[in-house]
Amino acid sequence: MxxxxxxxxxxxxxxxxxxxxxxxxxxxxxxxxxxxxxxxxxxxxxxxxxxxxxxxxxxxxxxxxxxxxxxxxxxxxxxxxxxxxSNVITKEESARRLEQLSVHVIDKIIRNGQDERIQGDVLFLGKVHEGGKLLVSGNIYVLGEVSGIIQAGTPDFEDKMIIGDVHNAQQVRIGEQFEILDDTRHHIDGGTVIYVNDLHVLDYGKVEDLKQINPKFFNQIGGVING
CATH class of the missing domain: 3.30.750 (Transcription Regulator spoIIAA)
Structure with missing residues (x-):
């Protein structure tokens, strides 16, 4: 036995x-x-x-x-x-992991003083007013308007990214790294990728360079970037 x-x-x-x-x-x-x-x-x-x-x-x-x-x-x-x-997890943990893997489509207005917190990746179509906060645990794809604070990788995941036009944002954050934007320093448009580089500071690139910026993510989406 x-x-x-x-x-x-x-x-x-x-x-x-x-x-x-x-x-x-x-x-x-x-x-x-x-x-x-x-x-x-x-x-x-x-x-x-x-x-x-x-x-x-x-x-x-x-x-x-x-x-x-x-x-x-x-x-x-x-x-x-x-x-x-163990080789099993609780139902609660399973639901949390599935939520982390989901891409949530958010089309709403986040006003001054409001915080919107979301688990997983987000495709943002709405509007963040100045003083509002969009706080996401995953990546953020911005097709809406951001004039407040936007954070990917909350609270401390530095491998996440913000993709899109956030030139009007008060502040961008990824994990624990943040920066008050100054459009005279960075040309930001719909093809901008904001990420944390190897020196653990925020950096800016372009979608067409995503393979070099984040090879793991590039492979996850099939290795194809549509221009």
Whole structure:
């Protein structure tokens, strides 16, 4: 009969795989047995902290049971938990990820003092008045008018972009980087791409150069830019 807790070596270190079909108490018992055996082996060697990844398979563990794993490891001074992972996610997390992948078409007016916060990418057709804020976790494609503040990659994703004409914006932000626009410094039009460069500052390019600016995104859209 296979143990409910099995040690495996990986290229990154050590992993303990917990049997997704075993009972919880059987898993905890097997985990303690495994750690006791490992501790006996390490007593004759120079002490060092060994960190383990815990794989729960296709079983989503509760916060209480994950805490019990941490409690078990607390009894072993030379061992620690690096991370606990599973091959399944909650319905809430699944919905959040799907929302992040969606492109939302927004056609509305954002007035002074209003904040519009959206998860995922946005195709913006509306209008942001001065003093209004459009805050998006993904990329923003602007076909509307922006006179307020516009942010892609909120709160701190610097791999996102703003594409389109935002020359009237009070401020553009990507992740934690921001700039008050001065149209005398940047020629901004419908083909402008605003992004964070390798120096972690806002930079400006053109849609036709998207392959060089963000190769990953360029490949995601099929490697084709329509002029």
């Amino acid at each position: 296979q143990d409910a807790a099995v040690l495996k070596g990986t290229k990154d270190g050590y992993e303990i795989v917990l049997d997704e079909n075993a009972g919880i108490e059987a898993i905890f018992s097997a985990l303690k047995k495994l750690l006791n055996g490992l501790q006996a082996q390490t007593l004759s060697t120079k002490p060092q902290i060994i960190s383990f990844d815990i794989d729960t398979g296709r079983r989503l563990w509760s916060a209480e049971n994950r805490a019990r794993i941490e409690t078990i490891f607390a009894d072993y001074a030379d061992f620690s938990v690096h991370k606990i992972t």
